[in-house]
Amino acid sequence: MASGLEPIMTVADLRAFFAEAFPQALGGPSEETLIEEIGPGRVLIRRKVSDANLRPGGTVSGPTMMGLADHAMYAVILAHIGPVALAVTTNLNINFLRKPGLQDLLAEGRLLKLGKRLAVGEVTLFNEGEEDDPVAHVTSTYSIPPNR
């Protein structure tokens, strides 16, 4: 994880930002996702599992996982640069590791680099209590608008 990072938004700040700006950005009601922790270079987000994002066979769908990872990346960047609505994803790479269980999904996002123009991070997706056996791993790059 990149060193020397200090968040400038609180959990409450981020929750308020997302509730207002992205009611449906993740293909589902925002009540389904909850920002739980913010730390230096890191955020933790919870995705409540509901019928709406289950696929036959009963696991969370790939797009739901990709959306959650993108949300975690966006959150960890905003937490450190402030609410820059124009930051956009330029790349997202996901490796699906194992079938998620029916518990809530947690996404831990960590910044690998926070530059002036680009932010790079990784996100680990895991079911509650199974952090050592992640269901998916994501790396992603965001482009940050100039003169923010």
Add this chain to the structure above:
Amino acid sequence: MASGLEPIMTVADLRAFFAEAFPQALGGPSEETLIEEIGPGRVLIRRKVSDANLRPGGTVSGPTMMGLADHAMYAVILAHIGPVALAVTTNLNINFLRKPGLQDLLAEGRLLKLGKRLAVGEVTLFNEGEEDDPVAHVTSTYSIPPNR
């Protein structure tokens, strides 16, 4: 694109398979996506734009694009190996190239390799009539179950 490929499912076959197996696999009603063409090593899928998958600012959300690309990859694989419900995505890498317009999104999936255990392909996402200026490009790998 990999050579020597011949589809063994028709557009009607695939539409019926997805309507039955994945009513909500893409985080939205399946009527929103329509398989339009199947050819050697290739499929074309349409995603109708609706309020449900728009984000503020009016473009299609990243998760919607990732879900559409995953759908196109799955469709081009099934079209060539038959309905193998257990084929699973192992990797998806997406580069977001430009902001999509409000028209329908088309996804052209092409197989780069169709092996016994792994299938690799690329998907180009573009607004109707703008194939030369794609909004996103995806590469993805699927794991194919043995003894299919």
Add this chain to the structure above:
Amino acid sequence: MASGLEPIMTVADLRAFFAEAFPQALGGPSEETLIEEIGPGRVLIRRKVSDANLRPGGTVSGPTMMGLADHAMYAVILAHIGPVALAVTTNLNINFLRKPGLQDLLAEGRLLKLGKRLAVGEVTLFNEGEEDDPVAHVTSTYSIPPNR
């Protein structure tokens, strides 16, 4: 491929640039790689196979293929923006598709997007005469310095 692109460097320009700037950038003498064609949004590069880049079993090594793809991406960008030595790779994603043969390797690089700050492209690696059965597929992003 992105539309409306016109190269501003010739094959001779690029050969001269690489011969001077990167005698060993690819982990081998530059005589081993040769820029063969430049077109709108596209370059073709040849990698002569030599003992120095063969691994036991006799195929080209992965790092050799990744270096060749990176070279093709850099070349197709420079061909369209001029010799900007400070353009740097920010991401490279490679899918290895099949074992290369002992013939020369060709790399066709195509621009998917050429923006002010970022360029995104794909590179297909194939043995001569086997363009339809590529040995590897690459997508890559370069960061372009401001005020070039």
Add this chain to the structure above:
Amino acid sequence: MASGLEPIMTVADLRAFFAEAFPQALGGPSEETLIEEIGPGRVLIRRKVSDANLRPGGTVSGPTMMGLADHAMYAVILAHIGPVALAVTTNLNINFLRKPGLQDLLAEGRLLKLGKRLAVGEVTLFNEGEEDDPVAHVTSTYSIPPNR
């Protein structure tokens, strides 16, 4: 990192395997890379910096970093499944984070999943003493031959 992993090869085992099997696999003499540590789900490899892998401007080349990361992935897999020369890279995704310094490069490889058919891991590349500011981050997938 995946849980429940125990290495079955020692540092000496792996050094002997690579010295014999891949004298030039990384585009340079194997003396330049040294396996330093093996632990549960993890390896640490050192790449000595030499003139041969420096590019103008004096940093390690991208292909050198990609080769080192691939070496670390292969090493961490073999350390846990034994010397399976036929395990092959199917995907490698690298994010270049900052310009490496002239010190030796260290690569820490960690397994995210070790399945029967696929192994997925991540590799962090950093200059000695700067683990918190990595120069590059890699995720990679290997295909493992059946009936090993």
